[in-house]
Amino acid sequence: MAQHDLTKTARAMVAKGKGILAADESFGTIEKRFKSINIASTEEQRRAYREMLFTTGDFGDYISGVIMFDETIRHKTAQGMPFVDLLRKANVIPGIKVDSGAKDLAGYPGEKITEGLDGLRERVAEYYRLGARFAKWRAVITIGDAMPTRFCIDANAHALARYAALCQEAGIVPIVEPEVLMDGGHSGERCEEVTTTTLESVFFHLHAHRVSLEGMVLKPNMVIPGKKAAQQWSPRQIAEATVRCFMRTVPAAVPGIVFLSGGQTPAEATANLDAMNKMGTHPWELSYSYGRALQDEALKAWLGKPENVAAGQKMLAHRGHLVSAARYGKYNPKMESAA
Secondary structure (H helix, E strand, O other), X not given: OOHHHHHHHHHHHOOOOOEEEEEOOOHHHHHHHHHOOOOOOOHHHHHHHHHHHHOOOOHHHHEEEEEEOHHHHOOEOOOOOEHHHHHHHOOOEEEEEOOXXXXXXXXXXXXXXXXXXXXXXXXXXHHHHHOOOXXXXXXXXXXXXXXXXXHHHHHHHHHXXXXXXXXXXXXXXXXXXXXXXOOXXXXXXXXXXXXXXXXXXXXXXXXXXXXXXXXXXXXXXXOOOOOOOOOOOOHXXXXXXXXXXXHHHOOOOOOEEEEOOOOOOHHHHHHHHHHHHHOOOOOOEEEEEEOHHHHHHHHHHHOOOHHHHHHHHHHHHHHHHHHHHHHOOOOOHHHHHHO
């Protein structure tokens, strides 16, 4: 695929006012989400839930792309339309998660390495045929006692770069996701230090693997204190630390940064993104690739009941419009109650 196509797709993924819906929950993760509303994770429930999300009326107004799970990219609506076609009709780019999860890193207790490189060239070629035009691979970096080690950071950065190169070879835009987890009691300053080291390693390996920065999208964590930290930060503090960290580490050639919500509440993830965009223009688009932060309210309104589909869609649309406003730095917490 021509280089300009990758660049064009990457730019469309971070179009003004839009962001990405992460609906790529593995079987284990979706089961946990469904347990929270007391429904069984059957294939039909998973299909119906994703159909509810993807058929929301003005979906394409605030969603540029959807990351799907292997099962989901093969699913169809109740009327028989493939999800890929449904998304395209709404001017939304179909995407796919291609890693096989974070596993224990041998010899490094408490640290993880993401698997899934074996056979990836063939899998991304198949996903391209199925209609995917971008992919996602998540690396997990844990902050703890004597963690992360430099080896863990570099091993994950190397895997991310190998994945990204294989995606671009197949004509698929890679979302490069190095997530420094917000679990634990570490300070915001410690998060900034680890995020800086991680991103430096990631871009070193992306350059080494000849990945086109113009044809990729970065999906990082925000710089934020751990959930159990005694001192939490305001949206403005999070925004300033995050932008400072990225100005030092993320080349301007990258079209956009789509943040993961990483355990923040929907309101927190919206307010923090808004605070960054209120700072003015940046070298890259600052957008969202939220899973829980976009879905939680919709999931709780839906409850697995067909009669609640409209209520679930109303909550998704409400949150979608709020994060879209945050893309422009025009979000106000008072907007939360409008639903």
